[in-house]
Amino acid sequence: MFSAYLIHLLILIGIYLILAISLQLSVGFTGLLNFGHIAFYCVGAYISALLALAGLPFWICILFAGMGAMVFGFLLAIPTNKLKGDYLALATMGFSFVIYAVALNWTNLTRGPLGLPGIPKPALFGFTFSSNLSFLILTLIIASISYFIIKRIVSSPFGKILEATRDDELAVRILGKNTFKIKSLSLGISAFFAGIAGSLYAYYITFIDPSSFTLLQLIPIVSIIIIGGLASLKGTIIATIILVLLPEPLRFIGFPSSIIGPIRQMIYALLLLLILIYKPKGFYGKIELE
Amino acid sequence: MEKLNLSKILEIKNIKKHFGGIKAVNDCSFEIKEKMITALIGPNGAGKTTVFNLISGLMRVDMGKILLNGINITNKSIEDISNLGISRLFQQSRLFNNLTVRENLLLPMDNEDTKFWKNFFGRNKITKEKESKINEMLEFVELKEIKSKQARDLSYGQKRLVELIRTILNPHIFLMLDEPVAGISPQLRGVLAQFLLKLKSQGETILLIEHDMNFAFGVSNEIIVMDEGRVIAEGGPEEIKNNSRILEAYLGE
Numbered sequence: 001m002f003s004a005y006l007i008h009l010l011i012l013i014g015i016y017l018i019l020a021i022s023l024q025l026s027v028g029f030t031g032l033l034n035f036g037h038i039a040f041y042c043v044g045a046y047i048s049a050l051l052a053l054a055g056l057p058f059w060i061c062i063l064f065a066g067m068g069a070m071v072f073g074f075l076l077a078i079p080t081n082k083l084k085g086d087y088l089a090l091a092t093m094g095f096s097f098v099i100y101a102v103a104l105n106w107t108n109l110t111r112g113p114l115g116l117p118g119i120p121k122p123a124l125f126g127f128t129f130s131s132n133l134s135f136l137i138l139t140l141i142i143a144s145i146s147y148f149i150i151k152r153i154v155s156s157p158f159g160k161i162l163e164a165t166r167d168d169e170l171a172v173r174i175l176g177k178n179t180f181k182i183k184s185l186s187l188g189i190s191a192f193f194a195g196i197a198g199s200l201y202a203y204y205i206t207f208i209d210p211s212s213f214t215l216l217q218l219i220p221i222v223s224i225i226i227i228g229g230l231a232s233l234k235g236t237i238i239a240t241i242i243l244v245l246l247p248e249p250l251r252f253i254g255f256p257s258s259i260i261g262p263i264r265q266m267i268y269a270l271l272l273l274l275i276l277i278y279k280p281k282g283f284y285g286k287i288e289l290e
Numbered sequence: 291m292e293k294l295n296l297s298k299i300l301e302i303k304n305i306k307k308h309f310g311g312i313k314a315v316n317d318c319s320f321e322i323k324e325k326m327i328t329a330l331i332g333p334n335g336a337g338k339t340t341v342f343n344l345i346s347g348l349m350r351v352d353m354g355k356i357l358l359n360g361i362n363i364t365n366k367s368i369e370d371i372s373n374l375g376i377s378r379l380f381q382q383s384r385l386f387n388n389l390t391v392r393e394n395l396l397l398p399m400d401n402e403d404t405k406f407w408k409n410f411f412g413r414n415k416i417t418k419e420k421e422s423k424i425n426e427m428l429e430f431v432e433l434k435e436i437k438s439k440q441a442r443d444l445s446y447g448q449k450r451l452v453e454l455i456r457t458i459l460n461p462h463i464f465l466m467l468d469e470p471v472a473g474i475s476p477q478l479r480g481v482l483a484q485f486l487l488k489l490k491s492q493g494e495t496i497l498l499i500e501h502d503m504n505f506a507f508g509v510s511n512e513i514i515v516m517d518e519g520r521v522i523a524e525g526g527p528e529e530i531k532n533n534s535r536i537l538e539a540y541l542g543e
Contacts, residue, residue: 157400157416158409160393167386174346174380175398175460176372185406231388287388 007132009244011204014139015197017240018146020224021233022193027222028230028287029154030186031166033085035218036076036092037194039099040069042213044195045202046103049116052203058122062142062199069195070188072099077184084169096215103210115209122203139200146193151233153189162186163231166287216265223268227275229285238283243268299324299464299495300345305354307340307519314340316519317354322464322512327486327496329506332516338499339381341516342468346378347371358464377462381469381499383449387442391452394441395424398460427455430488431481447478454482458489465489467498471505483509507531 019041026034044065051061080091103110110116121130122138129135153159165172165182172179202208220243228239247264255263275282300322307315315337322328330338343349345356347368356364363371372378377398386394397403402414428434431451436444444452454470470486471479479502486496486509500506506513507527515523515530523533 152410156409156412157396157403157414158406160389161397161400161403163389164386164394164397167388168384170348170368171380171384171386172397173368174372174378174384175456176369177397177404178369182404 004132007136009248011132011136011139013241013244014136014143015200015204016221016224016244017143017237018193018197018200019221020228020236020240021147021150022190022197023221024225024228024231024233024236025150025153025162025193026186026190028225028232028285029159029166030162030183032183032187033089034092034187034190035089035215035222036073036095036099037190037221038213038215038218039096040072040191040194041198041201041217042099042103042210043072043191044069044198045208045213046110046116046198047195048199049119049202049208050109052119052122053116058124058203061203062122062196065199065202066192066195069198070192073188073191074184076191077180077187081180081183093215096218100210100213100215103213110210113209113211115207116202117207119202119206119208121206135204139204142196142200146196147233147237150189150193154231154233163287219265220268223272225282226272227282229282231287232282232284235282235284243271246271297324298322299359300497301355301357302341302345303355303357305341305344305356306352307337307344307349308352313519315344318516318520319354320514320521320524322495322497324495325490325493326511327490327498327509328512328514329510330497330499330514330516331501331503331506332522336516337519338516339468340519342378342466342499345371346376346466372460372462375461375463376466377457377460377464378466379454379457379468379470381472383446383453385441385444385449385453385456388440390438390440391428391444392424392437394452395427395456395459396420398456399423423459424455427459431455431485447474450474451478451482454485463495465494465496467496469499469501471500471502479505 019037023034023037026032047068048061048065051064052058076092076095080088083091104112121128123129129138154162161172161177161182165179169179172182224239224243225236227243228235247260247267250260250263298321302318302320304317304319305315306313306317318337318341330341332338340349344351347366347370350365354364355362358374358376361374363374386397396416399420400414402408405414408414424437425434428437433448433451436448441449441452450470454467457465457467471482474482483505489496510527513525513527513530514521523530
């Protein structure tokens with residue numbers, strides 16, 4: 001019984017880790033205040049669910065989920081190219097509302113608030129990941145691959161140009177480098193991994209509806225990257241584990257589930273406040289945003 | 291007599307820039323000859339930095355033309371102008387604060403860093419030439435020990451020097467420096483003057499804005515005096531120095 005619960009938590013950690021490190025790429029490393037991440041997650045989940053329900057194999061569904069989300073990332077980069085800071089945050093937040101509204105109202109495709117039930121378990125090379133333990137292994141493998149890909153990106157010279165763009169975009173342009181391309185790539189790759197995470201979520205829960213993709217769901221992910229420290233991958237891992245596990249003891253105290261939800265949000269808010277007061281750069285953050 | 295043989299690198303032809311009713315740059319024309327240091331001087335609000343912004347593409351020109359080696363660069367994008375050969379130093383520090391000095395100086399020399407796959411597969415190596423170029427530059431300004439420091443931890447003077455080196459390492463045919471010695475200690479000013487003269491001897495063409503008259507007259511071959519958005523005098527340092535009208539009216543001496 002307890003081990004099933006533990007496996008469930010570890011799967012959540014894996015999915016949140018992919019979401020958080022990819023958000024780290026656009027926010028922490030490139031300085032794009034991207035609140036559209038939950039929308040990319042949503043796009044990935046819906047693409048994956050619809051394709052899986054149409055009978056397509058797992059690897060196609062997850063890959064298309066990533067690529068579909070990436071297309072949206074590139075598209076979002078075009079109108080937001082000249083926006084910075086708070087304005088970019090507002091525009092990307094607006095994008096999240098639009099995607100949510102589409103998921104809710106395009107009932108022919110998404111069934112709206114009824115959601116998409118009965119998503120089959122993923123299968124690869126003839127093996128079906130039907131047990132939660134096998135799904136955990138799958139999630140951890142995909143999370144590790146995502147981690148190493150993003151780690152490789154940020155430690156290459158391309159990663160340095162991302163960081164330079166974050167520190168001073170005009171100075172990068174005056175050196176003759178196209179920052180629109182740089183920012184689009186960052187947003188696109190970030191969206192790709194959010195789409196992958198969305199696909200894993202859809203396969204794991206086997207049911208998706210728009211309520212999983214509201215802006216409220218973005219709060220824990222943003223909290224993770226701030227608490228872990230902007231532009232720190234190590235900090236992100238630790239913060240993901242802490243933030244997924246922290247509200248869990250509430251279940252054992254015997255609160256009704258209608259109270260657990262709001263308390264969970266309060267815990268995130270409180271933790272975020274404490275971190276911002278006592279350790280403004282997060283656990284391992286080195287950078288300061290101007 | 292040598293001057294006559296030198297060709298023009300930059301030609302500014304009757305450029306205008308108005309902000310509402312304010313004529314920041316009003317029918318301004320001048321030429322920059324190669325292998326010389328030219329100083330752009332004038333009182334605050336004369337339009338010097340606006341001219342710099344128009345040349346480097348930060349602002350759009352209302353009227354007129356800017357030619358670089360005969361190529362029309364008027365209203366091209368900042369990136370294109372940089373790639374055509376203009377490298378600019380800003381008045382305020384624009385270092386990448388969270389990167390090290392070394393990383394700051396590698397960026398201008400790396401033409402491949404925006405190519406995602408090439409970097410992802412590790413095909414964009416940092417060559418020994420680039421490293422030794424950085425070392426050589428830092429040694430010249432006697433700042434070798436700051437190479438691995440974060441840019442944000444440098445003193446103001448060090449920041450300016452590193453930024454100047456970054457501007458020089460950016461491939462160019464023409465350097466534009468907006469107040470390179472503002473806020474820098476007298477000793478460092480000496481180092482910087484030496485640095486600029488060395489660059490000139492290597493064949494660099496430099497245009498600088500300067501408020502420190504001793505510095506400007508000391509390093510420049512040509513002085514352009516601007517006021518109210520237009521050029522009011524041009525000539526060698528001696529010529530300008532002896533022009534009492536300019537000195538009285540605009541330089542406050």
